[in-house]
Amino acid sequence: MRRRPTIHEQVWPKDSSFDSLRAWPANFGMQVLERVWTAFDTLQVGVIPYVSDWSDLEHVERSLTDLHYDKIVELQSGEEPFLPTREVPDFESRTSASAMPRTNDFGFKIRGGDLSLVWPLEAKVISSLKRVADYLSDLNSKYLACKSSPFSHEAGLIGYLLDVKCDEVLLRIEQEIALTSEGLELLAGRLHRCSDHERNVPDGKFYPSRFRCHHLLMPISAQSQSNN
DSSP states (O other): OOOOHHHHHSSOOOOOOOOHHHSOTTTTHHHHHHHHHHHHHHHHHHHHHGGOGGOOSHHHHHHHHHHHHHHHHHHHOSSSEEEEEOOOOOOOOGSSTTTEEOSSSSEEEEEEEEEOEEEEEEEEEOOOOHHHHHHHHHHHIITTTTOOTTTOEEEEEEEESSSSOOHHHHHHHHSSSBBOTOOOGGTTTTTEEEEEEEEEEEEEEOSSHOOOHHHHEOOGGGOOOOOO
């Protein structure tokens, strides 16, 4: 079945003139990241302390992602340059006309701008050092493989840390990829790092090859607090 364009693709087409760096407003990503962290702060105050036993719960990852998104929405004043979205369909990633497009856990669109673009975030619960591999799989199989929001030159991975030490998780990630704090002055004091990558863009596609992934490690339980 021939793949025809979606509304998004017809209204906001992408060709060789597309420049991801210019497509996004200045400091868009940093404003998004500050909001994500602030929303997590409210989650830590208004929800997490009331959970009595994390070991006896179902759908912890889905629940945390859903509640985190709710807190992001609660903080919206209507003046932000971004619009938070949940599980928005990534039409660019569909393989055929009948195929269901991939979705991100949540993300942000440009208010009043190109609504086909999404600044994406994926979230994972990291309850042991073995789960770091699952966390990094989203980086490799989605972001770097150009399978998730490929027109964005940066994206985020959230690790909700449950009964595992922040410092140990950070060390395990650093064993797999190089991390940096460059350009993160506004997020000083947060357990937030970046990794920079070169993507292999498929022929005929106009995705940015240079890609930055933001790593947001968010402690859920007291046992996960950093030693720093």
